[in-house]
Amino acid sequence: MAKRVNFDFGPDDDEVRPCTTGRILWRRGAALPPPRRPPAAILAADPEQHARGSRDEMIIGIMMPTFDLRHKVNTMTLSDRILMGPGPCNPYPEAVAALGRPMLGHLDPEFIELLDETNERLRTVFGTANALTFPVSGTGSAGMEAAVVNFVGPGDVVVVGVNGVFGGRLADVVRRTGAEAITVDHDWGQPVDPQRMLDAHPAPAMYAMVHAETSTGVRSDVATLGAHKGDALLMVDCVTSLGGVELRVDDWNVDIAYSGTQKCLGVAPGLAPLTVSERARERIRATPQSWYLDLNMIAGYVNGSGARAYHHTAPISMIMSRHAGLGAVLDEGLSDVRARHQAAGDAVKAGMQKLGFELFAADGHRLAPLSSISIPDGRLGSTTEADVRTQLLRDYGIEIGGGLGPVAGKVWRIGTMGHTARTRNVTTLLAALGEILG
Numbered sequence: 001m002a003k004r005v006n007f008d009f010g011p012d013d014d015e016v017r018p019c020t021t022g023r024i025l026w027r028r029g030a031a032l033p034p035p036r037r038p039p040a041a042i043l044a045a046d047p048e049q050h051a052r053g054s055r056d057e058m059i060i061g062i063m064m065p066t067f068d069l070r071h072k073v074n075t076m077t078l079s080d081r082i083l084m085g086p087g088p089c090n091p092y093p094e095a096v097a098a099l100g101r102p103m104l105g106h107l108d109p110e111f112i113e114l115l116d117e118t119n120e121r122l123r124t125v126f127g128t129a130n131a132l133t134f135p136v137s138g139t140g141s142a143g144m145e146a147a148v149v150n151f152v153g154p155g156d157v158v159v160v161g162v163n164g165v166f167g168g169r170l171a172d173v174v175r176r177t178g179a180e181a182i183t184v185d186h187d188w189g190q191p192v193d194p195q196r197m198l199d200a201h202p203a204p205a206m207y208a209m210v211h212a213e214t215s216t217g218v219r220s221d222v223a224t225l226g227a228h229k230g231d232a233l234l235m236v237d238c239v240t241s242l243g244g245v246e247l248r249v250d251d252w253n254v255d256i257a258y259s260g261t262q263k264c265l266g267v268a269p270g271l272a273p274l275t276v277s278e279r280a281r282e283r284i285r286a287t288p289q290s291w292y293l294d295l296n297m298i299a300g301y302v303n304g305s306g307a308r309a310y311h312h313t314a315p316i317s318m319i320m321s322r323h324a325g326l327g328a329v330l331d332e333g334l335s336d337v338r339a340r341h342q343a344a345g346d347a348v349k350a351g352m353q354k355l356g357f358e359l360f361a362a363d364g365h366r367l368a369p370l371s372s373i374s375i376p377d378g379r380l381g382s383t384t385e386a387d388v389r390t391q392l393l394r395d396y397g398i399e400i401g402g403g404l405g406p407v408a409g410k411v412w413r414i415g416t417m418g419h420t421a422r423t424r425n426v427t428t429l430l431a432a433l434g435e436i437l438g
């Protein structure tokens with residue numbers, strides 16, 4: 001017979017059942033006296049489970065409270081996919097495992113140490129010594145907002161390179177601050193032209209561009225703009241490049257760069273690694289438009305030595321996962337990881353051409369982690385491209401992406417990023433496509 005237990009977030013319930021998810025704590029003041037054994041029901045189901053902890057707080061085992069939600073959760077079936085779209089990718093196993101680590105408080109010295117190490121690992125992949133380097137809470141778009149609202153506002157001019165969806169989004173974010181966005185528009189599939197950016201305005205506050213345009217599979221030259229930017233800040237979206245292709249923030253004179261976690265860095269979506277040069281730091285606005293993304297305040301928590309000031313609760317588990325994912329990347333070696341992305345991307349491009357498809361992105365500017373594939377008229381017979389993607393997902397468990405904006409229905413976007421960036425996944429995809437297309 002199980003003992004009667006009051007759980008922190010569970011019911012007052014005799015039917016304690018073990019489960020593989022959900023950590024239940026006993027706290028001082030709850031009905032259970034401080035035993036050194038968990039409830040009998042737990043022991044009976046899994047004799048290896050045992051209580052541990054202090055007299056004030058004890059982890060009683062890994063189990064799920066018995067309220068209705070459990071049933072809904074347990075009846076939902078989720079599939080295992082090979083994620084070869086534009087992101088998210090399959091995360092590294094180390095990053096997945098880290099999500100289940102015991103929770104720590106955001107001011108716990110152990111967590112601060114882990115955060116500091118995460119930031120140091122991010123400096124390595126960004127190629128920077130910037131002190132202000134940390135994962136912004138939120139996805140890549142939060143990184144984009146942070147990179148804009150802290151530096152520009154009404155009266156400022158920002159030159160934005162637009163060669164796809166994400167350059168367009170950057171211009172939108174800039175305009176919402178009240179700054180003027182001068183867009184330098186390029187044909188989709190072409191890289192951003194540094195000279196046209198430089199010619200667009202004599203003295204902008206900022207140049208903004210996307211290093212790896214995920215909507216078109218194009219990589220643009222950052223270094224040339226960095227070499228000639230003058231007094232302006234250079235801000236670069238590295239969401240699809242960080243960890244997968246060469247990126248040298250300091251050598252290329254980039255002032256602000258941001259990324260995401262769900263692409264070449266191989267972690268679930270939820271954080272936006274950001275780095276800010278000392279030069280840019282001096283220009284952070286006193287009261288940026290966004291309170292949540294205010295770098296003046298956030299720096300007091302993510303940076304420096306000694307006591308850290310609370311700003312918002314850090315996404316602890318995601319940062320633990322980010323830390324572990326970066327560990328996997330650095331253990332393998334950054335250049336080897338990039339070479340693995342290159343090999344997988346090359347295999348996609350070669351294999352798709354053999355199947356009768358064409359490459360969309362301009363030659364010499366094709367991204368390794370994201371291959372944009374043109375679908376020639378008639379190649380799919382009576383099937384639509386959306387049907388092919390549906391079949392891939394339903395019958396083979398493989399996700400690829402469709403085109404966006406003007407290339408919707410005409411292009412596929414095939415990602416080989418993070419843990420997915422392996423030629424064996426490409427072989428599986430090409431075989432599946434071969435079967436579907438006959």
Ligand SMILES: Cc1ncc(COP(=O)(O)O)c(C=O)c1O
Pocket residue numbers: 086087139140141142144166210212213214215237239240260269
């Ligand atoms: C180049 C680029 N920038 C920004 C974003 C926005 O990131 P998120 O969707 O994580 O907010 C994406 C997402 O795919 C992207 O590819």
